[in-house]
Amino acid sequence: MHKEKKNKLTVYLIKANYSSENSILKDFDKLKKKTDSQSGINYYYNESITYPPKWIENFFLEDPKQYKLHQSSAQMIVLIKINTSSTEYRYFAIPFGIGFHLLNPDVIEERFGLKVALNAMDEKMMKSIDKKNMSNVPKHAREQISINSEVESFGIDIEQDLILGVTGNSKESDFGKIITGKDSLCISVNNNIKDVEAILKKIYDYYLKDEYKTNFGWIDYIKECKDKSTISLLDNTLIKNIRSKTIETIWMAVPEIIEWADVDGFKYPKCKDYLFEDITLHNLYDTINEEELKSIDINFLKKRQIECIPTTGTLAIKKWKYYDCIYAEIQHSGVLYMLTNGKYYSVENNFKDSVNQDYQNYLGKTPPIALPNSNTDIEDVYNKSVFAQDGNYFLMDKKMIYYGGGYSKIEFCDLYHINKIMYHVKIYGGSAVLSHLFNQAFVSSELFCSDINFRTDVNSKLGTTHKIQDVSSVDCRDYSIVLGILSNSVKPLNIPFFSKVSLRNVWKQIESFGYKVFLQKVQIVGLPTKKAAQKKPRKPRAKKTIP
Numbered sequence: 001m002h003k004e005k006k007n008k009l010t011v012y013l014i015k016a017n018y019s020s021e022n023s024i025l026k027d028f029d030k031l032k033k034k035t036d037s038q039s040g041i042n043y044y045y046n047e048s049i050t051y052p053p054k055w056i057e058n059f060f061l062e063d064p065k066q067y068k069l070h071q072s073s074a075q076m077i078v079l080i081k082i083n084t085s086s087t088e089y090r091y092f093a094i095p096f097g098i099g100f101h102l103l104n105p106d107v108i109e110e111r112f113g114l115k116v117a118l119n120a121m122d123e124k125m126m127k128s129i130d131k132k133n134m135s136n137v138p139k140h141a142r143e144q145i146s147i148n149s150e151v152e153s154f155g156i157d158i159e160q161d162l163i164l165g166v167t168g169n170s171k172e173s174d175f176g177k178i179i180t181g182k183d184s185l186c187i188s189v190n191n192n193i194k195d196v197e198a199i200l201k202k203i204y205d206y207y208l209k210d211e212y213k214t215n216f217g218w219i220d221y222i223k224e225c226k227d228k229s230t231i232s233l234l235d236n237t238l239i240k241n242i243r244s245k246t247i248e249t250i251w252m253a254v255p256e257i258i259e260w261a262d263v264d265g266f267k268y269p270k271c272k273d274y275l276f277e278d279i280t281l282h283n284l285y286d287t288i289n290e291e292e293l294k295s296i297d298i299n300f301l302k303k304r305q306i307e308c309i310p311t312t313g314t315l316a317i318k319k320w321k322y323y324d325c326i327y328a329e330i331q332h333s334g335v336l337y338m339l340t341n342g343k344y345y346s347v348e349n350n351f352k353d354s355v356n357q358d359y360q361n362y363l364g365k366t367p368p369i370a371l372p373n374s375n376t377d378i379e380d381v382y383n384k385s386v387f388a389q390d391g392n393y394f395l396m397d398k399k400m401i402y403y404g405g406g407y408s409k410i411e412f413c414d415l416y417h418i419n420k421i422m423y424h425v426k427i428y429g430g431s432a433v434l435s436h437l438f439n440q441a442f443v444s445s446e447l448f449c450s451d452i453n454f455r456t457d458v459n460s461k462l463g464t465t466h467k468i469q470d471v472s473s474v475d476c477r478d479y480s481i482v483l484g485i486l487s488n489s490v491k492p493l494n495i496p497f498f499s500k501v502s503l504r505n506v507w508k509q510i511e512s513f514g515y516k517v518f519l520q521k522v523q524i525v526g527l528p529t530k531k532a533a534q535k536k537p538r539k540p541r542a543k544k545t546i547p
Contacts, residue, residue: 006176006188009196010100011203013109014091021079024091026104036193041080043193044102048072077102078193082200092200106228110183116203117166117181118212118219125169130182132162132224162345163219174202183226221351225337225344234337234344235298237330243296245285249329251496252281253429255320255341258308260427261380267307267316277377278427279306279325301326327431327496338497340431347497359500362507363493367482367518369417371425374486375526379427382486382522383414392418394466397425401457403447412444412458413481418466421480422448425522428487434499438506441481449476449513476514486522493521 014024021042022028031044050072052064074097084090093103130142165182172179176188191199212219225231241250265275268287276283285293301323307316321342328339336347372389374382380397387395394416400409413422422444426437447454455471468474483503485493495503503519510517 008188011185012093013112018107024107043078045076075099110226113181113185116185116206117179118216119206119209120170120172121168122171123215127167130165162222221348223346234330251327252279252325255325264309264311269304355500358504362519365518371484371522373523373525377524394463399461423482425484431496431498435502438502442506445510480516482518484520484522488524
């Protein structure tokens with residue numbers, strides 16, 4: 001039986017504002033052009049230049065001319081203008097070889113293929129998911145399972161995972177058996193250049209559908225912004241606000257998790273003789289004069305670096321660009337955009353409002369016993385001082401509990417109150433820092449609730465007056481968890497949006513165990529201002545010892 005030949009196509013939808021082929025293609029005047037005589041479809045290509053593989057000379061140390069081995073890079077792209085309504089036409093691009101590189105930047109419709117795939121896919125027959133988790137330092141991951149399954153099998157966090165792509169079985173037979181959607185749509189079809197318009201019209205019909213919202217509506221909560229024109233507008237707003245010191249929704253913070261006890265301070269460019277206690281926008285202002293402030297631009301933020309200096313030496317252990325340390329929330333055209341770790345993301349309005357409302361509710365709850373103010377911005381110093389001044393607290397900071405066969409370890413908490421209150425304390429930082437605090441509290445609370453061995457190890461480290469009376473059984477409803485964030489800002493505690501999302505997820509899970517949960521800002525008082533601290537170089541701190 002003759003098997004009909006399939007063509008595997010990668011399809012892109014061109015944004016509606018690009019209405020001519022010369023605006024879509026890079027170096028348009030230099031490309032070769034052909035037009036199919038029957039369909040009238042245009043396609044463009046670059047003539048390939050063949051050359052011997054470099055590895056013959058580099059690895060085999062021989063003259064490549066003696067071998068009849070050649071390679072080339074084929075570039076061809078088909079542009080098809082489809083009548084999508086009585087008044088609208090849209091261009092589609094189908095590249096072959098490395099033809100994608102013939103497209104100008106920013107011409108493709110983002111998440112086009114993802115939306116089509118989710119509308120056309122059997123939600124119970126998914127194969128793999130590409131995602132980026134936003135609760136910590138954004139990380140790309142691909143989850144693939146051996147048996148086709150529904151989305152719940154992939155362990156997706158619907159509020160913190162940004163879905164980049166999906167692969168699964170198609171419900172639409174004209175798209176082939178397997179369909180993959182990202183910015184592009186990948187399908188295997190019987191169509192060729194003579195009848196490809198028919199399949200493109202069907203693809204566009206699926207793009208317009210909202211059926212995906214029934215099972216995948218959460219996929220629109222957070223989207224990465226890739227449009228360079230939008231990013232440029234957002235960057236311009238960021239620069240304008242930094243220059244005018246309109247910084248209510250702009251922060252600078254350490255962009256990743258660090259061991260603060262091992263950090264002596266941070267060095268800014270042009271102030272190499274001084275160490276700052278923390279990374280803040282105010283410190284940036286202190287290191288430049290008014291003329292430099294007026295000339296700040298994106299290149300300034302992307303080229304200058306802050307150095308993290310350890311207590312054990314003078315050489316930086318980490319360096320971060322200013323831009324990567326900035327967290328900003330910017331409203332543009334009625335949408336909230338967030339800059340974090342050097343990338344912009346947009347947030348769906350209903351999701352944003354829901355998260356912010358829950359966060360305000362958390363701030364409105366008063367802990368049963370609040371932590372005292374701090375006269376230091378060093379976490380372990382603060383924890384030790386609270387322990388030393390009040391015998392009702394017991395210091396558990398740095399006292400690691402091993403679990404899972406000894407391969408993993410975690411702090412039970414930083415301070416434990418005799419009234420069954422667990423305090424987790426962290427100095428204010430970026431999304432990565434705060435999300436780490438919240439997730440550590442979740443893991444500890446879950447283990448304490450469910451694992452007798454964990455409770456036994458905790459009890460062995462608690463002082464006599466603070467020990468758990470019966471580790472064989474605990475009622476989590478008797479315990480409270482306080483998330484304390486050290487901050488020297490005089491304003492109400494405000495944290496990055498992604499940290500609010502992480503906090504909401506953790507809060508709900510910890511409460512489901514029976515605990516009472518609280519969020520507290522621990523006010524830092526009595527420290528000299530950063531401007532005053534600049535007058536003379538700081539001496540390196542003495543190396544800390546753990547009791």
